[in-house]
Amino acid sequence: VNERVQQATDAWTQLLGPKSVTTDPELLAALGANATGFAPRAVVAELHPTSTDQIPAIVHTARRYGVPIYPYSTGRNWGLGSRLPPRPGCALVSLRRLDRIREIDVRQHYAIVEPGVTQEQLADRLRDDLLPAVLNVTGSSPRSSVVGNLLERGTGFHNHRVDDLRGLEVVLGTGEKIRTGFWGTGAGPRSRHHYRQGLGPYLDGLFTQSNLGVVTAAVVNLVPAQEETSTIVFSFTGTLVAEMIEELAELYREGVLRQITHMFNDKRLLTLRGASTVPTWTGVTAVSGRRDFTALAADLIASHLGRLGASVSVISPRDEVDPFLAGLRDVHLGRPTEMFMRGVHEVLGGTSEGIDLDELDASPVGMLVCNPFLPLEAAPVLEAMDIIERTCEDRTVVPAIAINPVDGNALEMVVNIYFDRTAPHEAAAAHACNALLHERLYGAGFRFYRVDIENMSFLLSRETAGWSVVSKLKAALDPDGIISPGRYSMS
Amino acid sequence: VNERVQQATDAWTQLLGPKSVTTDPELLAALGANATGFAPRAVVAELHPTSTDQIPAIVHTARRYGVPIYPYSTGRNWGLGSRLPPRPGCALVSLRRLDRIREIDVRQHYAIVEPGVTQEQLADRLRDDLLPAVLNVTGSSPRSSVVGNLLERGTGFHNHRVDDLRGLEVVLGTGEKIRTGFWGTGAGPRSRHHYRQGLGPYLDGLFTQSNLGVVTAAVVNLVPAQEETSTIVFSFTGTLVAEMIEELAELYREGVLRQITHMFNDKRLLTLRGASTVPTWTGVTAVSGRRDFTALAADLIASHLGRLGASVSVISPRDEVDPFLAGLRDVHLGRPTEMFMRGVHEVLGGTSEGIDLDELDASPVGMLVCNPFLPLEAAPVLEAMDIIERTCEDRTVVPAIAINPVDGNALEMVVNIYFDRTAPHEAAAAHACNALLHERLYGAGFRFYRVDIENMSFLLSRETAGWSVVSKLKAALDPDGIISPGRYSMS
Numbered sequence: 001v002n003e004r005v006q007q008a009t010d011a012w013t014q015l016l017g018p019k020s021v022t023t024d025p026e027l028l029a030a031l032g033a034n035a036t037g038f039a040p041r042a043v044v045a046e047l048h049p050t051s052t053d054q055i056p057a058i059v060h061t062a063r064r065y066g067v068p069i070y071p072y073s074t075g076r077n078w079g080l081g082s083r084l085p086p087r088p089g090c091a092l093v094s095l096r097r098l099d100r101i102r103e104i105d106v107r108q109h110y111a112i113v114e115p116g117v118t119q120e121q122l123a124d125r126l127r128d129d130l131l132p133a134v135l136n137v138t139g140s141s142p143r144s145s146v147v148g149n150l151l152e153r154g155t156g157f158h159n160h161r162v163d164d165l166r167g168l169e170v171v172l173g174t175g176e177k178i179r180t181g182f183w184g185t186g187a188g189p190r191s192r193h194h195y196r197q198g199l200g201p202y203l204d205g206l207f208t209q210s211n212l213g214v215v216t217a218a219v220v221n222l223v224p225a226q227e228e229t230s231t232i233v234f235s236f237t238g239t240l241v242a243e244m245i246e247e248l249a250e251l252y253r254e255g256v257l258r259q260i261t262h263m264f265n266d267k268r269l270l271t272l273r274g275a276s277t278v279p280t281w282t283g284v285t286a287v288s289g290r291r292d293f294t295a296l297a298a299d300l301i302a303s304h305l306g307r308l309g310a311s312v313s314v315i316s317p318r319d320e321v322d323p324f325l326a327g328l329r330d331v332h333l334g335r336p337t338e339m340f341m342r343g344v345h346e347v348l349g350g351t352s353e354g355i356d357l358d359e360l361d362a363s364p365v366g367m368l369v370c371n372p373f374l375p376l377e378a379a380p381v382l383e384a385m386d387i388i389e390r391t392c393e394d395r396t397v398v399p400a401i402a403i404n405p406v407d408g409n410a411l412e413m414v415v416n417i418y419f420d421r422t423a424p425h426e427a428a429a430a431h432a433c434n435a436l437l438h439e440r441l442y443g444a445g446f447r448f449y450r451v452d453i454e455n456m457s458f459l460l461s462r463e464t465a466g467w468s469v470v471s472k473l474k475a476a477l478d479p480d481g482i483i484s485p486g487r488y489s490m491s
Numbered sequence: 492v493n494e495r496v497q498q499a500t501d502a503w504t505q506l507l508g509p510k511s512v513t514t515d516p517e518l519l520a521a522l523g524a525n526a527t528g529f530a531p532r533a534v535v536a537e538l539h540p541t542s543t544d545q546i547p548a549i550v551h552t553a554r555r556y557g558v559p560i561y562p563y564s565t566g567r568n569w570g571l572g573s574r575l576p577p578r579p580g581c582a583l584v585s586l587r588r589l590d591r592i593r594e595i596d597v598r599q600h601y602a603i604v605e606p607g608v609t610q611e612q613l614a615d616r617l618r619d620d621l622l623p624a625v626l627n628v629t630g631s632s633p634r635s636s637v638v639g640n641l642l643e644r645g646t647g648f649h650n651h652r653v654d655d656l657r658g659l660e661v662v663l664g665t666g667e668k669i670r671t672g673f674w675g676t677g678a679g680p681r682s683r684h685h686y687r688q689g690l691g692p693y694l695d696g697l698f699t700q701s702n703l704g705v706v707t708a709a710v711v712n713l714v715p716a717q718e719e720t721s722t723i724v725f726s727f728t729g730t731l732v733a734e735m736i737e738e739l740a741e742l743y744r745e746g747v748l749r750q751i752t753h754m755f756n757d758k759r760l761l762t763l764r765g766a767s768t769v770p771t772w773t774g775v776t777a778v779s780g781r782r783d784f785t786a787l788a789a790d791l792i793a794s795h796l797g798r799l800g801a802s803v804s805v806i807s808p809r810d811e812v813d814p815f816l817a818g819l820r821d822v823h824l825g826r827p828t829e830m831f832m833r834g835v836h837e838v839l840g841g842t843s844e845g846i847d848l849d850e851l852d853a854s855p856v857g858m859l860v861c862n863p864f865l866p867l868e869a870a871p872v873l874e875a876m877d878i879i880e881r882t883c884e885d886r887t888v889v890p891a892i893a894i895n896p897v898d899g900n901a902l903e904m905v906v907n908i909y910f911d912r913t914a915p916h917e918a919a920a921a922h923a924c925n926a927l928l929h930e931r932l933y934g935a936g937f938r939f940y941r942v943d944i945e946n947m948s949f950l951l952s953r954e955t956a957g958w959s960v961v962s963k964l965k966a967a968l969d970p971d972g973i974i975s976p977g978r979y980s981m982s
Contacts, residue, residue, distance in 0.1 A: 108866055108868075108900060109899070109900070162688065162693075184954070185954050186954075187938045188871075188936020188937065189936075190866055190868065190871050190936075191938055194864075194866035194901045195940065197700075199939060199942060199950065199979070200700050201697045201698070201700060201979065203696065203960065204696065205688075206692045206694070206697070209691050210691065210692040224744040224899065226746075227745075253715040254718075254781050255717075255781075290747065290791075292787060293747070293788075296783060296784065297784075300781075374682065374685070375682060376685070380681050380682065409599060445678055445681075447676060447689070447690065448690060449689075449690060450690075451690060459690065465675070466669065466676060467691065469669055469694065469968075472968060473964065473967055473968075476966060477960075477963060488690070488691040
């Protein structure tokens with residue numbers, strides 16, 4: 001251990017207390033395990049702050065001794081690197097204990113949450129306090145961080161999660177704490193969070209997919225509770241993909257559809273439900289609002305998709321349904337579920353034991369993700385699917401694919417590659433396949449909306465001009481480059 | 492004229508040609524006239540580039556000789572300073588001749604426009620080419636810039652205009668040209684503009700209400716044309732304001748209302764229509780979509796507002812109506828109109844001649860604007876209105892007020908103070924009143940979403956910590972501070 005690291009660790013220990021600083025080499029090595037199966041990077045310590053007030057001093061110490069930090073919220077960025085830093089030599093900073101829900105306002109429908117607040121925790125609070133507001137949840141673990149997923153620009157079932165962002169509290173690389181928009185101006189309590197932009201340059205975007213600061217709290221939009229939510233579940237054959245996309249695009253343009261639609265291929269569906277046969281594609285979407293509007297909208301969507309040849313069910317919150325349909329409905333009602341990950345162990349062939357998702361990073365399950373973001377048009381989606389299928393076939397990998405229209409313009413694609421991390425040959429094939437997917441899709445003109453810590457370098461090498469602006473901002477806000485070096489950044 | 496200014500002007504003249512550089516002192520002095528009635532700031536030249544390719548060289552020259560530039564689009568930022576720089580010694584850069592509509596894509600519903608493109612020009616193009624898309628227009632002059640108003644974060648009749656932003660081309664203060672999001676990455680032609688965020692930190696927000704770069708083109712969302720648009724016009728007495736706000740808030744939360752509502756007080760309405768008596772408040776909103784949905788929504792809105800005591804009409808695009816109602820409908824159909832400014836000369840008492848809006852800055856009409864942005868709740872709106880009315884009464888000014896719910900959270904307030912610029916005493920009273928409005932509203936905890944070039948210094952003096960981050964970004968992207976010094980920035 002070099003001297004600067006020792007000094008930094010001593011200072012952090014003095015600040016946080018010895019129980020909140022992990023330096024035991026065996027424990028640190030265990031932190032390197034990750035579902036993605038990337039080679040662990042050496043970390044010099046793990047810090048466990050218990051209050052956001054400790055973050056400026058943690059940053060000052062990092063800066064003083066030149067030891068970079070890699071903060072993570074709950075570390076469940078599975079498939080993209082979990083809590084693994086791109087570069088060795090960082091101190092991990094777990095923000096899991098910063099788990100205060102600071103405020104909930106149902107009239108202005110927002111919550112102010114710290115990075116350790118999980119989607120389960122916030123959804124439970126809304127339910128237990130009978131509050132008329134709903135969280136836009138993702139299909140990841142109920143124990144994943146609301147703030148972490150939002151900053152990574154994940155998608156929920158209601159809307160793209162970054163659109164929920166209404167303000168940030170951030171500690172910059174200088175140790176300075178800022179609050180964005182009207183929040184930072186001493187505005188009155190009812191005049192802080194109703195408008196994200198504030199006055200002057202709008203800054204929140206800078207801190208999403210970013211290593212420009214440590215976010216210590218976010219103001220997150222809640223969805224006002226509605227009289228009715230109709231969940232629409234539909235299945236269809238592979239020959240109908242193009243027509244389904246065009247039909248859904250039209251329903252979004254007309255404003256009939258306003259929430260995200262998810263469509264899972266058979267491979268992906270098998271990780272959601274045990275079944276001997278499943279349809280080639282299974283989709284789910286929902287409409288919420290006054291009952292007279294949702295009835296009209298749900299009928300219209302069902303008849304349009306049915307006319308194309310899909311098999312369609314419309315489910316109300318009062319219907320008795322099987323656990324699979326209940327899971328699809330729950331996420332549209334703001335209830336997080338493990339269902340979308342529950343069957344992930346099934347993909348390892350013989351194994352039939354369940355996996356504790358909280359221990360996924362230490363399990364044999366390997367999982368890689370490729371995330372192209374496409375226009376909501378049939379032709380480019382089919383072209384991308386063709387590249388994906390041919391590439392995976394070459395490598396004898398079966399991709400689990402979800403194609404998710406998010407609004408009238410765009411479709412999120414989530415390509416999951418599962419593998420057995422205990423089988424080195426299988427793991428190597430999966431990684432090679434994922435790298436090739438990124439290369440071929442990129443070469444065909446497609447782009448990604450999230451990227452794992454290893455394929456990132458591929459993009460940086462091809463887009464140096466664009467990323468140089470990010471480097472300038474990095475130098476301005478984190479002059480010594482001590483926050484998450486190399487994550488969504490060249491520096 | 493000092494030597495650096497002379498050298499810069501020579502270099503700009505060599506670059507653009509003598510006809511594109513104004514240096515005649517009389518002509519430059521005339522550029523200082525402004526509807527706001529602010530004291531003119533001396534400018535050293537006005538440049539008239541004809542191609543966006545000239546902007547990097549203009550910036551390089553400014554930087555080389557240390558002569559700052561103040562770019563403006565069409566200069567119609569009436570009430571907030573028009574094209575007037577906050578500080579003397581700049582060269583104005585008129586971007587009016589950069590008026591190319593570079594691309595229109597109706598399937599992905601966007602247009603790529605340069606700063607000189609007016610809302611009339613873009614709306615006419617959509618109409619003339621029979622394209623199934625509609626522009627989100629503002630109530631300002633048809634000859635105002637789409638990009639300028641968007642970057643200033645103005646509001647349209649359909650939505651807040653900054654939400655239309657889907658990508659930017661910007662020349663930084665270093666002279667470097669960047670394009671944001673996927674646009675800057677060489678993505679395929681169908682994979683550039685469907686998703687504003689791109690990968691890594693989201694940058695567009697940095698260049699709104701900002702002096703961090705010169706925007707040379709913007710990708711602007713268009714609204715897909717809909718089967719039906721029902722315009723709802725309603726009037727009500729002052730006693731109903733609180734109930735109307737609460738009712739509209741509920742309609743937004745339920746998703747029945749999705750466009751901006753405007754409500755004008757009697758003073759403001761008189762600038763729209765000549766009439767001997769007008770209701771205390773007149774409102775307009777619209778619903779668009781499939782006819783079955785708009786019928787349901789329009790009926791519901793009309794019956795809810797009617798039940799409270801408002802007088803309500805629902806107008807279809809096919810109804811024959813008077814010019815006033817036609818104007819209110821036009822803006823919801825994407826047709827810009829002069830109507831919202833047409834009667835502005837009436838406020839000057841005796842005068843009954845019309846004003847050419849293109850010459851407003853040179854006319855006797857004086858106009859100041861105060862723009863608080865409030866939560867969509869009755870109590871704070873009434874509190875702010877009370878402060879405004881008492882302050883104006885003290886100064887014997889009659890404010891023209893619009894209160895405009897923009898979504899389920901927020902209400903834009905536009906307080907216009909009109910005065911005769913040829914009457915020095917009247918002008919001084921108007922300015923004093925507007926300064927006091929800013930002070931008292933700020934002191935009561937309210938905040939502003941746009942601010943004129945003079946009241947800006949009041950805010951900067953009270954919020955130095957927050958604005959210091961903007962200064963850091965300024966130093967990174969415009970190291971010599973040569974773009975619009977002092978506009979939405981301390982530097």
